[in-house]
Amino acid sequence: MLQLATLIKHHATFRPDHPAVVFEQERLTWRQFEARVSQCARLLSSLGVRQGDRVATVLTNCRELLEVYWAVPSIGAVLVPLSPLLMASGLASLLRDSGAVCLITQRSMAALVDQVRDELPALSADRVLMVDGAIGAYPDYAALLNNCPAGQADPVTVCQDELFNIMYTSGTTGLPKGIMHSHFVRSMYCTLFASAWRMTPESVVLHTGAIVFNGAFVTLMPCFYLGARYILQRQFDPEEAIEIIGRERVTHTMMVPAQIIALLESPSFSPDKLASLEMILSLGAPLYQEHKDLLNRHLPNRFYELYGLTEGFWTILDKTQSVRKAGSVGSPPCFYQMRIVREDGSDAPPGEVGEIVGRGPSLMLGYYGRPDLTEQAIRDGWLFTGDLGYADSEGYLYLVDRKKDMIDSGGVKVYPRDIEEVAVRHPAVSEVAVFGVAHEKWGETPVAAVVLQANASVDAEELRDWINERVGARYQRLHAVQIVADFPRNAAGKTMKRTMRDAYPSSMPAEPHA
Structure with a gap:
């Protein structure tokens, strides 16, 4: 047996007064945090969540998300963390794909949940909990937690190869895929x-x-x-x-x-x-x-x-x-x-x-x-x-x-990172993302999107010429530089190069590498 949720009870037993979690003005010891995790586990059990069931979360950072992370595996259920930046279609797709029977979310997501719940027969309204207050048919997580019967949730034996979570990829290189991690x-x-x-x-x-x-x-x-x-x-x-x-x-x-x-x-x-x-x-x-x-x-x-x-x-x-x-x-x-x-x-x-x-x-x-x-x-x-x-x-x-970011320019492999390492040396450049766009002669040619340092002043052509003078090969020369306020990013903070590439003009006039 290998059950990671026993970690919380262990610390509550052997170092109960040691600080465990700090979130804004809240400071919880291990004893206090374990009490909240146990209460959450009892709540989930009272809602009919059983071993192997999927419990999804759609939450921004909060103390409640941390306690759910440890309560779900303690009853042998499977954690499915989802991003609050999802649109309705993406949310429905991932909830349906995972088979989630319970959703813990926030009021700002209620309208999206309303749009998709008819597509999710396993997700009844009483199992959609709001951490920041009830809204419509969806109950308040905190109120349910406080009214939950006292006592321990039924003990569950979890084997090391059983699922701890399904983590969906951020989708920067395609449709999200559910990655399965075991307790081991x-x-x-x-x-x-x-x-x-x-x-x-x-x-x-x-x-x-x-x-x-x-x-x-x-x-x-x-x-x-x-x-x-x-x-x-x-x-x-x-x-x-x-x-x-x-x-x-x-x-x-x-x-x-x-x-x-x-x-x-x-x-x-x-x-x-x-x-x-x-x-x-x-x-x-x-x-x-x-x-x-x-x-x-x-x-x-x-x-x-x-x-x-x-x-x-x-x-x-x-x-x-x-x-x-x-x-x-x-x-x-x-x-x-x-x-x-x-x-x-x-x-x-x-x-x-x-x-x-x-x-x-x-x-x-x-x-x-x-x-x-x-x-x-x-x-x-x-x-x-x-x-x-x-x-x-x-x-x-x-x-x-x-592999998917590599640029094929006239049969030559161009690696965007090589150009980015040159571009970021310019004193006006804060961040840079190089990607390939279609080109009539070369097939693809490199283009750079650049975020400037605060108060920096340089125009796109000047910056392009500076970079092109310093790259190691002619085929690495940039066709163009776009100066942008910021990059599109996913909720993990990763730059979405594909989004920028797709938004760029679909074809470029033929120009030589030189």
Whole structure:
């Protein structure tokens, strides 16, 4: 038997008065947090939720979401976290696909739920709970919680291979797929990441992004496993994050690159204010080398980088290697293996670019209801990532790009990241996204969308020429630069390149690479 929800009861028993969860003005000890988790479990049981049933959440960051995360597996049910940025059709599709019998959400989502509930016969109105007050036919979560009968929920035995959650991909490269994680896989998140991040029960962990995405579990699971303090920000704000780090003496935090850049560019940024940090983890997308170097100068021996897929393969760049292996995203941790595979299926030698393939104990059970896609992704126990990279002679991984983002310009492979690393060196550039657009002669040609630094002044043509003078090859020269206020991003903070590419004019006039 392996039941992760016993972690909360363990900490409530053996360190009941230690701070557990901090959310805005709320501060809960392990005893208080366990009481809320147990009450939530009793509520779900009283609503008829049984072992194996799916419980979906559509919530922004809040304390209630954290307690649901631990209550659902405690009764053997399956957690299905969904993004509050979903539109009606997407919400209906994922609720239907997962077979959710209960939904915990917020009043701002009520109109969308009204639109789709007729399509979801398993989801009755009394099982759609609102954390911020009843509305229409949907009851108030807090009121039900307070009126729930006292006592323990029926004990449930959960085997290690049973489902803990279904995590839907963000859909940046296609329709969302439901990734199945077992209790065993989530236990690997607890133990392996606790070791990798050098966390202890005295650590203080700050999470600034949306916890509905799998990246949040990279620090959430080891923190709750160890009984450390978990601080959740309602939504990312760099000035507030800096203030929280200083006030709470935060030791560990993880951010996506856009958040790290915002932190570095904040007028409140100061190494002294962040002196308590032992880890700054970047994940979700490659962080530009320019910003890695800046972090390592201002806050030495704190920077980690994670390359990982929700499907279950990771590499970690440890803080002790972040300068020596600048440009790398690290090496596979213990119990993991990595290969770089050519198009013909053979293994590439060090230095040669190929598809990144890996395996380890965090590998998903598969895509829910899609054995066909599972067979494409996992072959002979190896996960084929769809990402391109190479390994050096010491086994450290260097990302090149996603296969789907690679630009084929006149038969030449152009990797957007190579151009982005040049563009971000311009003093006016804050962020850049390079993507391919159709071209009459070359098939595709690279274009860059750029977010400028605050108060920066440079026109698009001047910036394009500056970049084109510095790229390493003629075929990397940009056809055009678009200056934008911000990028379209999903709720995980990842840049939606495909959205920008699709919005760009569908054809380009023929022009030579030169």
